[in-house]
Amino acid sequence: MTSTAQAPTGRMVATDAAPDARRTVRVPRLVAHRGAPRVRRENTLPAIAVAEALGADTIEVDVRRTADGVAVLLHDETLGRMWGDARRVRDVDWCDVARLGNGLDRIPRLDAALERLDGCRTSLLVDLTDPEDALVAARTVAAHRGSTGVAWCGAPEAMAAVREVIPDADxxxxxxxLExxxxxxxxxxxxxxxxxxxxxxxxxxxxxxxxLGLVVSVWTVDDPEPAVWAAMSGVDSITTNxxxxxxxxLAAAERDGWPGRDREPTETEVASRAEALAHRIAHEVIAFTREHPVGEVTTKAHPADLVTDVDRLVEQHVRSRVRTVFPTHGFTGEEYGDAPGDRHRWYLDPVDGTTNLANGVPWTSMxxxxxxxxxxxxxxxxxxxxxxxxxxxxxxxxxxxxxTLRLDDAPRALAGAVVGTELxxxxxxxxxxxxxxxxxxxSCTLRIQGSGTLTIAQVAAGxxxxxxxxxxDPIxxxxxxxxxxxxxxxxxxxxxxxDGFPPAGEPFLVAHPGAADELHAVWTAALAAV
Known part of the structure; x- marks a missing residue:
């Protein structure tokens, strides 16, 4: 019987790769992302308490500073998404920040989170993006006299600021x-x-x-199959919501046996990685599109069918990013056409609304x-x-x-409403x-704004x-x-x-559930009148 030593980052479990082979999988430690955001409001003391009760080894929190220099738990630069206040937290004093929310669901100070975990085996991972926030957070931790273990992650500039205050910071x-x-x-x-x-x-x-002597942590993994795959890849900890x-x-895989390494990735595993990659790409494209000059504008099928340097450069970037992570996937893009692949295929329109972009109209999308x-x-x-x-x-x-975007099914009248379309x-x-x-x-208004992607997507957002x-067109x-x-x-x-995609090349309609029947009747009657 194979025996293994206890590793500091998890248990070593012997499993069968084949009838005549043995291998080991390290069961990773778990990092609770923003506490327990699926149970309590993220980055709050109740979320931290739930994560600690669930047995998280580490709890990751985001830290910002208030106008009067108090380190508080908050991911966003503004208070809007979580707390209904559009101001930047750095412009608001702590006494006003503390009034937001109700009961225990309030924005806590960092020192309160440190005190909450004193005496617990659970440590804290402080995530930072801004160097000024980092200085305030590091001074708060340095002044804390409790026993809570603290590590740091985030932007390199913020980490350098932490090291100015705590030279031996973890x-x-x-x-x-992928390199x-x-x-x-x-x-x-x-x-x-x-x-x-x-x-x-x-x-x-x-x-x-x-x-190189590093511990490896992976983020953010919420689904069982990708978590098992991450463990089999050898990671030491997994950050999860x-x-x-x-x-x-992980317990089930440890009990029942780990899957074979040579199996094809499941749909859940592929989707989890693709979701993370697409999220990253979207934010990269936003920054690039806003900052890069339009450059040369040329035409394709007709004089109103425009293409810019931004279209080409964005597609080149996205193709490269996807190919690096998913080399076997097919790819179809607006500017460079089809690349062969397996049954997975990516569809990209780098700039939907190029005519708007070329004319300085800020209504485009990827x-x-x-x-x-x-x-x-x-x-x-x-x-x-x-x-x-x-x-x-x-x-x-x-x-x-x-x-979360969720449309209700309450009846909606067309009168006074807005419907989007494109030429x-x-x-x-x-x-x-x-x-x-x-x-x-x-009494319903029809709007044309120049991006079919946004025309459809905005309906999902209400x-x-x-x-x-x-x-x-799936592109x-x-x-x-x-x-x-x-x-x-x-x-x-x-x-x-x-269910799924409409047939390629066919007209289609999207609608709020409460207006779908009436709007569909109006639309089909208009199509039939031609």
Whole structure:
């Protein structure tokens, strides 16, 4: 019988890779992301208490500073998403921040979180993006006289600021590359841990990090199958929003046996990594589109069919990012066409609304969607001008800035509502005039804004009662259609509701559930009138 030594980062478990072979899998420690955000409000003392009760080894929290220099637990720069106040927390004094929320669901000070964990085996991981916030947080920790263990992660500049206050601070180095780190990469911060985005997790990177003496942590993993895969890849800890589910999955694998290493990744594993990658890409594209000059503008099929340097450069970047992480996947892009692959295929429109972009109109988007066997798995729509990323994953819902998008099914009248549409190229689509007249007769307004992706995606966010486009194309509309489905909206063709994508090239309509029947009747009548 094989025996293994206890490792400081988890248990070593012998498992069978084949009837005549033995291998070991280290059961990772668990890091609770922002406490227990699926049970209590993130970054609050109740969320920390739940995470500690669930057995998290470490609890990750985000820290910002108030106007009067108090370190508080908050992820966003502003108070809007979680606390309904649009101000930046750095512009608000602690006494006013403390009044937000109710009962125990309030923004806590960092020192209160440290005190809460005094005497517990659970440690704290402080995540920082701003160097000034980092200085305040580090001084708070340095002044604390309790026993709570603290590690640090986040932007390199913030980590350097922490080291100014606490020279021997335990730093986790953020890593977003498939290339393994080198000794030169580690030299500036001398981290103890490589904090690896799950999109870039490979066994090779883990082995290389271990060879450099690093502990490896991966974030953010919420599904059982990717958690088991991460453990089999050799990571030492997993950051998760769902400690209970991940712990149960690891315990089941330990009890029942770990899957074979040579098996094909499950749909859940692929979707989890793709979701993390698409999220990263969306934010990269937002920054690039806002900052990069439009450059040369040329035409394609006709004088109104424009393409810019931004279109080309964004597509090149996204193709490279996807190919690096998923080398066997197919890819279809607006500017460079099809690349062959397996049954997974990505669809990209780097700039939907190029005519707007070329003319200085801030209403464009990027659409990126992953399909498997023709069915959508993951989709993101990035709006550079609002700084918004709308995200969806099949069967897991849709979100905007960490807020779940869910349309109710209450009846909605067309009167006073807004419906979006787009031109067919640069011309009205067949039936457009009849549709406009029919909506006007019902006191409903039709809008054309120049991005079919956003026209459809906005319905998922509750902005407008419906939207229609003259021809479905997964490049332009795949991500937005998935968003509508996952938000509880209705996707329809002439014949009625569809599950998944509409047929390519066919007109389609999306609608709020409470208005779908009436809007569909008006739309189909307009199409039939041609």
């Amino acid at each position: 730093v986790w180095l953020a890593w977003e590359s 393994a780190p080198t000794a030169e990469d580690l030299a500036p911060l001398a981290p103890s841990t490589l904090n690896l985005d799950v999109a870039f997790l490979t066994p090779r990177t883990v082995r290389a990090a271990h060879d 769902d400690v209970a589910a991940v712990r149960a999955a 659409s990126l969607c992953l399909t498997r066997g023709g069915r959508p798995l993951v989709g993101v729509v990035a709006d550079p001008w609002r700084g918004e990323v709308l995200e969806a994953r099949s069967g897991r819902g849709a979100t905007l800035r960490d807020r 067919d190229g640069h011309r009205p689509w067949p039936g457009f005039g009849a549709f406009l007249d029919a909506l006007a007769a019902r 902005r407008g009662i419906g939207g229609c486009v003259s021809a479905f 332009d509309h795949g991500a937005a259609v998935l968003l509508v489905h996952e938000a509880g909206g209705v996707v329809l063709t002439r014949e009625g509701p569809v």
